[in-house]
Amino acid sequence: MPVDGMVAIGAGLAVGLAGIGAGLGEQGIGAAAVGAMAEDPDFFGRGLLMTVIPETIVIFGLVISFLLMFI
Amino acid sequence: MFKPVEMVKVSIVGSKDNFEKTAETLHRLNLLHIEDYGEESEYFQIGQPLEKASKASRFLVTLRSMLSYIKVDPAYEPKKVYSVGEIDSMLEEKVSDLESKITSKLEEIRAAEEELRRLEDEKKVLDPLKAIGLPVDLLGGYRNLQVFVGYFSANPMEKIMDVTKEFEIVISPYDKEFVGAIFVKSEFAQEVFKVIQEFGYREIAVPEFEGTYDARLQEIEKRQEDLKSKIESLRQEVEKLEKDNLDLMLAMEEYLTIELEKSELPLRAAVSKYAFVLAGYVPKEKFDEMKREIEQATDGKVVVEQLTDKMKPPTALKNPRFAKPFELLTFTYTTPKYHEVDPTTLMAIVFPLMFGFMLGDIGYGVVILILGLWLKTKLKTPGWQDLLTILVYSAISTIAFGFIYGEFLGFELFGEHSVLAEITHNEFFEHVPHINRLELAPAILVLTIAIGVLHMGIGYVFGIMNVKKEHGWKHAVYEKLNWLLALISIGLIITGFILNQMSGKFAFAPNFAYITATPLVIAWAILTIKGEGAMFLIEYLTLLSNTISYARLLAVGLASVGFAIAFNYMVLEMLFPMGIVGIIAGIIIFLLGHFINLLLGILDPGLQSLRLHYVEHFVKYFEGGGVRYSPFGKIRKFTKEE
Structure with missing residues (x-):
């Protein structure tokens, strides 16, 4: 499948920018979750759950990049 | 599997002079999960600890302060196991003997440290x-x-x-x-x-x-030099003394802990002037055994009866042997409620599959397998053992998927560019059936979405079972079934989208998938508005993002293959042709690169697989917040009963 240069750049931006966004989202939650875990180690499961919620954004970026590159 | 151990509520009633015998028996049986008696009334109060409690706790403090001085490996196995009678007869003498020997030395150490x-x-x-x-x-x-x-x-x-x-x-x-x-x-x-x-x-x-x-x-x-060497030699003396007596000290510690637990049992019971009442839960199949044992020990003067009111039974998970280690992951999330579906067995199957699906490389799989098995002989604590068993399962699944993908440390084993065929000059390897992840990425992407719909669908089915059990069918339909419909409609809409893309039509041109999805969406909307309110319609998007989230199954895998291929290319194509220096540098980069990739390959698929369970799967049905079954009693390790 031929991929134009601009499409490749677009796909890269989709993943990269989404990654930055997810990172920014996770930093605050992660810090709070670690704080909560320090108070109560039982919080680990829920802390992990909360922390990874913004991660889905990267997957969105990834799916978009796939749509760009392959379809 | 899926359901915790069935419990019955029991009451144990008897006259106070039989309390000690009852406590003995209960502790030995290690079966009763006691419900502490909370409210005091005119006739019943919380009991007082038995007389021997104060002596036991005094000795215990002394022993523990001595034991705290040396680190005892939690997996330590005693060479000699003392019998209870033996300990009982020499306890006082031995404790004071050890105390006089060790405490004086400890005091000397303290004085030297002060100086x-x-x-x-x-x-x-x-x-x-x-x-x-x-x-x-x-x-x-x-x-x-x-x-x-x-x-x-x-x-x-x-x-x-x-x-x-x-x-x-x-x-x-x-x-x-x-x-x-x-x-x-x-x-x-x-x-x-x-x-x-x-x-x-x-x-x-x-x-x-x-x-x-x-x-x-x-x-x-x-x-200062003198003092330091003095402290050092004193420490060694103390350590030697304690190491020599370690089995005895641990046995005494265990004995005293058990004695203390038994003599503090009245604190958890309701006690009147002449009688006591204990309430708690016992696994149903063990009830008869407990009843018999207690009544035998007290000549029938203590009565054990089954109660019909079920308040909040504790949860004891019951899973097949292979799934047991995964209970660790379940408890890390939360303790299931007694009436809830226990997700452990399903997770024990799906977790390693997801891990293998992501990593899928024979080379990495073998290394992780060896690493896991080796660490299992080193780290003996139960938590580590469970975790490492999970790792071993995951490694086996990784090897299996490695064959499916035909990958070995990023090299293609089978297919057109087969490394094996090149080395052995055997064309056979070019025709071994396999799935090339990089070439078939779009198809695998669709597959991951399908896995997601299936995985979450099972979650909603469990959800329906949970809600039905707790609140009845009506709630189950309004809270869970509607979302199951929504999930199926999402699956259909994505299918329709893909079909249109493949046949080159307009993305939203009507086809059978869209048409089948329409009544489902309508049914979902009606049920949701009636059951939870119009606000919750927005949750459809959450569910959509949950579904797409399963694309990480592909993404993580591709990242790991990409890394491996990049390192291999650097080493084989760029460095090796440069001569001897290039070969040395190449070998170093090859080892380092694959080591890093392997570390990521353990961490990332593990965490992502866990996340798919915790965030996407569990929230569909698993509320948790149950009480863990912890029976009154202790498994003896350093002492034995005659």
């Missing part, structure tokens, strides 16, 4: 005192003079002149500050003190000794 600290403090002031330049015996011991020795931020001489002329000052710069001694007549001492406080005066406690500072310094250092 070490004092000498260290003294050492710190010797250098500044030396900078003043006066012998130490001139710095104190006067009858009519007050001496201020210490640090100053600036020279206070002129300000002191305002107070009195009758003083002497010796001062010299020292480490950005000044250090000095001021000699002043006692009657002016107070006023001078006020002045020098303005100059940031901090006192130095002048030590008492004779001779020069250097000589004293040497003396201190020698003494």
